[in-house]
Amino acid sequence: MKKTGLIVLMLVMVLxxxxxxxxxxxxxxxxxIFMSSAYYTAPYGAPLQEAVxxxxxxxxxxxxxxxxxxxxxxxxxxxxxxxxDGYDALIYWPGDQASSPPLVEYLDSTKxxxxxxxxxxxxxxxxxxxxxxxxxxxxxxxxxxxxxxxxFDENPSSSKNMIYIEGSPGSSYTENVTIGxxxxxxxTDVNILNDxxxxxxxxSKAMAIMEDMLTKFGNRIDIVVAQDGGMFQGxxxxxxxxxxxxxxxxxxxxQDLIVKEKLLDGELYASVAQDPFREGALxxxxxxxxxxxxxxxxxxxxxTGPIWAADVDDYSWF
Amino acid sequence: xxxxxxxxxxxxxxxxxxxxxxxxxxxxxxxxxxxRSFSTWDNIVNIINESSIYGIAxxxxxxxxxxxxxxxxxxxxxxxxxxxxxxxCNTIGVLGAFIVTLLCGALFGAFNGFLVxxxxxxxxxxxxxxxxxxxxxxxxxxxxxxxxxxxxxxxAISQIHIGDISIIPMxxxxxxxxxxxxxxxxxxGRDIYATGGNYExxxxxxxxxxxxxFIVFTMLGAAAALAAIMYGVRIKAGWAPYGQDLSLHCIxxxxxxxxxxxxxxxxxxxxxxxxxxxxxxxxxLTLLGVSGSMQKFIRGLVxxxxxxxxxxxxxxxKE
Numbered sequence: 001m002k003k004t005g006l007i008v009l010m011l012v013m014v015l016x017x018x019x020x021x022x023x024x025x026x027x028x029x030x031x032x033i034f035m036s037s038a039y040y041t042a043p044y045g046a047p048l049q050e051a052v053x054x055x056x057x058x059x060x061x062x063x064x065x066x067x068x069x070x071x072x073x074x075x076x077x078x079x080x081x082x083x084x085d086g087y088d089a090l091i092y093w094p095g096d097q098a099s100s101p102p103l104v105e106y107l108d109s110t111k112x113x114x115x116x117x118x119x120x121x122x123x124x125x126x127x128x129x130x131x132x133x134x135x136x137x138x139x140x141x142x143x144x145x146x147x148x149x150x151x152f153d154e155n156p157s158s159s160k161n162m163i164y165i166e167g168s169p170g171s172s173y174t175e176n177v178t179i180g181x182x183x184x185x186x187x188t189d190v191n192i193l194n195d196x197x198x199x200x201x202x203x204s205k206a207m208a209i210m211e212d213m214l215t216k217f218g219n220r221i222d223i224v225v226a227q228d229g230g231m232f233q234g235x236x237x238x239x240x241x242x243x244x245x246x247x248x249x250x251x252x253x254x255q256d257l258i259v260k261e262k263l264l265d266g267e268l269y270a271s272v273a274q275d276p277f278r279e280g281a282l283x284x285x286x287x288x289x290x291x292x293x294x295x296x297x298x299x300x301x302x303x304t305g306p307i308w309a310a311d312v313d314d315y316s317w318f
Numbered sequence: 319x320x321x322x323x324x325x326x327x328x329x330x331x332x333x334x335x336x337x338x339x340x341x342x343x344x345x346x347x348x349x350x351x352x353x354r355s356f357s358t359w360d361n362i363v364n365i366i367n368e369s370s371i372y373g374i375a376x377x378x379x380x381x382x383x384x385x386x387x388x389x390x391x392x393x394x395x396x397x398x399x400x401x402x403x404x405x406x407c408n409t410i411g412v413l414g415a416f417i418v419t420l421l422c423g424a425l426f427g428a429f430n431g432f433l434v435x436x437x438x439x440x441x442x443x444x445x446x447x448x449x450x451x452x453x454x455x456x457x458x459x460x461x462x463x464x465x466x467x468x469x470x471x472x473x474a475i476s477q478i479h480i481g482d483i484s485i486i487p488m489x490x491x492x493x494x495x496x497x498x499x500x501x502x503x504x505x506x507g508r509d510i511y512a513t514g515g516n517y518e519x520x521x522x523x524x525x526x527x528x529x530x531x532f533i534v535f536t537m538l539g540a541a542a543a544l545a546a547i548m549y550g551v552r553i554k555a556g557w558a559p560y561g562q563d564l565s566l567h568c569i570x571x572x573x574x575x576x577x578x579x580x581x582x583x584x585x586x587x588x589x590x591x592x593x594x595x596x597x598x599x600x601x602x603l604t605l606l607g608v609s610g611s612m613q614k615f616i617r618g619l620v621x622x623x624x625x626x627x628x629x630x631x632x633x634x635x636k637e
Contacts, residue, residue: 040610067610069563072553077368081604084364085355098464098555122466169462170557198462 030062031089033287034082036075038095038119040067042201043230043256044276045093047318048118051280052091059288061089072099076106083110089287090114097122097172104128113290117283120172130290133283135274135302137173140253141180143272143306144225148181148190151249151269157222160190163213165226165235168200177227177253193217199231206234214242223249229256229271236262255307260317263309271307277316278302334634337627338574338588342595345602353605361601363482369597370490371548372567373590377497378534378541379568380589384501385534386514386581387434388569390445392542394452395426396561399546401456404556407469415550419543426452427539428532435531449565456558464557467550476551486548493541497586510534515582571596574624578632595620 033056039045049065056063064082068075072095079090090112094100097120104125107114116132126132152160164181167174185192194213199206206226213221224239226232232252239245245267252259253272262268279302289296307315333340349356375392382389399419406415426448433444478485501507512520513530521527542564550556575592577584599620603613 037610064604064607065610066604067613070559071561071563072555073371073549074368076552077364077601078604080364081361081601084358084361085353085605096464096555096557098466098557099553099560101466101555102553124468169457170460170464170559175463 030060032087033061033063033089033091034087035063035065035091036068036078037065037093038068038070038075039093048276048280051277052284055281055284059284068095070095072103076103079106089291091283091287092116094119094121101125113287115283115287118279131286131296131298131300133279133286133300133302135304137176138180140272140274140304141177142184143304144251144253145181145184147251147270147306148185148223148225149188151223155249159220159222161220161222162190162192163194163221163224164192165206165209165231166196166198167227169198174227199234201228201230203230203234206231207238210235210238214238214244221248223251226252228252229254229259233258255315255317257317260312263312266309273304273307273315275302275316276318335631338576338595338624339591342591342598346598349602356602356605365597365601366487367484368601369593370487371545372564373490373593374493374545374548375542375564376568376571376589376593377493377586378538380572380577380584380586381497381501381510382534382538383572383577383579384514384581384584385510385531386517387441387531389430389441389535389538390565391430391449391452392538392568393561393564394449395423395539395542396546396564397558398452398456399423399543400549400556400560401460401558403547403550404465404467407467407472412469412471416547419547420540423543424536424540427536431532431535434535435528453558460558464555466555472551472554486552489548494586494590501586511582570621576628
């Protein structure tokens with residue numbers, strides 16, 4: 001009987017949490033924005049979504065953000081539920097390019113104001129997107145490449161050996177950043193020691209990869225480039241544990257707090273900006289313009305460029 | 319008073335033993351009165367569509383659980399199958415893609431079944447290994463790239479509707495009928511219950527327990543591939559990471575439905591209720607404006623509640 005009572009209590013809890021959770025984000029009378037985020041739990045997702053909430057509140061909208069779990073089918077269902085519920089505007093963060101066409105076609109068919117954010121949609125449906133707020137991912141890669149060359153100009157070395165740690169295989173972000181890096185380094189004497197090494201944006205995987213690279217190449221390494229701050233953190237831990245701290249040039253992309261700390265310590269040569277706060281806020285600003293019938297650019301790039309230790313106060317960190 | 323006590327007890331027993339259905343009905347009534355958009359036809363169609371794809375695999379997962387096993391690799395077979403189906407749609411056409419994908423899924427399932435049933439390896443170890451290997455294979459074949467298809471036949475199939483219902487729920491309904499018939503009305507179906515209930519007793523009574531276990535894994539492989547084909551019909555794309563939550567979702571729906579993880583009892587009709595409950599819950603949480611983080615918490619809470627309920631029912635039956 002005690003167990004039955006506990007179960008009844010839990011069912012009541014579920015219902016009350018549902019009701020309480022639902023009541024939390026509503027602003028009476030405000031227009032409602034719905035966002036499905038494919039990368040809800042990713043480190044980059046949290047600040048982006050927080051910025052969406054803050055900017056929406058500032059502009060007088062109520063907003064609901066749900067986890068699309070990198071599942072296009074789930075995101076499609078979420079948007080259909082939102083449209084059935086009378087939401088006024090939509091924000092779509094795609095999981096990948098290939099699965100985006102049915103979603104873009106559906107969003108277009110709703111005739112509601114909407115924007116895509118962060119991940120570029122498939123070329124076949126690009127024309128249907130009213131506005132896309134996303135980084136120029138290739139340009140981020142180019143900046144990483146330029147920083148590598150600048151480092152070797154400032155620190156001449158007989159060898160120019162580089163370890164390059166990438167994100168997730170098949171992710172458009174990973175691929176595009178790599179395209180940018182290779183575009184700049186092609187034809188130079190910088191030598192990438194490893195074939196593709198994917199740490200999947202996981203610091204512990206980046207640490208394991210770096211340990212392997214240190215075992216294999218040791219002192220032959222001149223610089224290490226990681227595609228984001230989390231993977232840099234993992235790689236740095238391996239470098240430090242092996243006693244190589246301060247012996248390599250280190251680069252990454254990102255605005256994590258660990259990046260800021262390492263920039264200020266002088267252990268990180270430079271980072272490349274990709275601001276989730278700016279990206280999230282821009283997506284709501286563009287959506288607001290579309291709602292008001294104002295013209296917007298098809299592609300609004302999130303600003304990027306190098307971040308040096310002296311500039312850290314000019315950027316937001318998460 | 320004397321008469322009312324037993325009837326009250328019967329009602330309580332009925333509610334506890336059918337708690338998931340009672341909760342589902344209660345929750346639906348709550349939603350109908352709380353959110354007008356919940357009971358709109360568009361939203362009902364959306365819930366049906368949402369539950370159908372993973373529901374197909376959940377039917378077969380139920381059979382595996384009834385046999386006393388479980389399978390972690392169904393999610394990877396799904397991911398691989400989305401890749402294979404999309405590649406084949408772009409090369410040999412939809413019919414060829416359908417056959418090749420289904421056969422390949424069944425083959426992977428048969429491999430699991432062989433190792434578990436014949437070699438007597440633990441299902442956890444076998445399916446954990448194949449889960450990693452099959453997804454790895456999908457990454458290798460696609461060079462880790464997501465792929466999509468513009469096959470016109472596939473597009474035409476995706477546009478087939480009866481009323482507002484697409485072809486996917488129809489396939490799901492056919493799969494439900496097939497599995498319910500198989501488990502209830504065939505000797506082989508009853509053998510699976512016996513195998514899951516008590517393996518040794520079933521073996522000694524002449525049931526081919528090895529074949530029973532082999533075939534349930536094969537069926538799950540084929541069902542995961544069929545679910546992936548339906549995903550292809552809806553999304554027209556394939557990628558190795560797709561469906562990573564499929565195995566967990568299917569096992570959750572099976573447990574919520576009331577099929578015991580210990581094997582030997584349960585049924586596909588129960589899992590259908592579990593699948594609907596999950597779909598209604600996800601949909602309702604979105605309609606109620608619950609944030610993504612809170613949705614995860616509530617889903618976990620529901621699962622714990624149902625497992626506790628399952629334990630209470632099992633204890634009562636034992637007493």
